[in-house]
Amino acid sequence: MDKNHGTVKFFNTEKGFGFIKHDDSDKETFVHVSGLINQIKEGDKVEFELQNGKKGLNAVNVTVVG
Numbered sequence: 001m002d003k004n005h006g007t008v009k010f011f012n013t014e015k016g017f018g019f020i021k022h023d024d025s026d027k028e029t030f031v032h033v034s035g036l037i038n039q040i041k042e043g044d045k046v047e048f049e050l051q052n053g054k055k056g057l058n059a060v061n062v063t064v065v066g
Contacts, residue, residue: 002049002050003047003048003049004022004024004029004047004048004049004050004059005022005023005024005045005046005047005048005065006020006021006022006023006029006045006046006048006059007020007021007023007043007044007045007046008020008031008040008041008042008043008044008046009021009028009042010042011031011040011041011042013033013039013041016032016033016034017030017031017032017033018030018031018040018042019031020046020048020059020062029048029050029057029058029059030053030055030056030057030058030059031048031058031059031062032053032058035048035051035058035059035060035061035062036062037061037062037063038062038063038064040062040064044064044066045064045065045066046059046062046063046064046065047062047063047065048060048061048062048063049061
């Protein structure tokens with residue numbers, strides 16, 4: 001799978017989900033706590049893969065890169 005890069009725009013640790021804004025476009029991708037390798041917080045630079053979920057693309061294998 002291709003690696004994507006982005007910034008965590010929003011992440012709610014209590015509810016376990018958020019959104020990542022892609023570096024190369026204005027696209028945003030949903031991320032669920034089950035797709036995380038590292039804990040993330042708003043503003044983190046991350047690397048991730050895209051996977052089809054129930055409601056569209058989800059970020060999975062999310063790792064903090066900076």
